[in-house]
Amino acid sequence: MTTPFQQLLPIYRDNSETQREKGTYFEKLVIPFLQNDARFAQQFSKIKTFSEMAKKQHKSSLDSGIVNDANDWAIESMNNPCYPLELLQRVITVSLETVNIVNNLPKLF
DSSP: OHHHHHHHHHHHHHHSSSHHHHHHHHHHHHHHHHHHHHTTTTOOOOOHHHHHHHHHEEEEOTTTTTTEHHHHHHHHHOOOHHHHHHHHHOOOOOOHHHHHHHHHHHOOO
């Protein structure tokens, strides 16, 4: 049996022209879920999108000229500018699936 969430994912994938757009759709889908689902609402009341986090994390040192930019790191190290977002998506997916598995385990007592 598929959940409404699982039914929406292929629609978002099919309507996305880029990986970045897929990520944006995924964020817009997951954020309200995490903020409203009883299991997660207390933990995830304030959620930032990837682009909001990236803007906040982009820092440079005036003394050294070193720039701390996750996007540059992803391009230089992973050869994939979408790597941070894809990693975040995988972590969220594994977390949600883990919760589903745990919730469906038989009661011990």
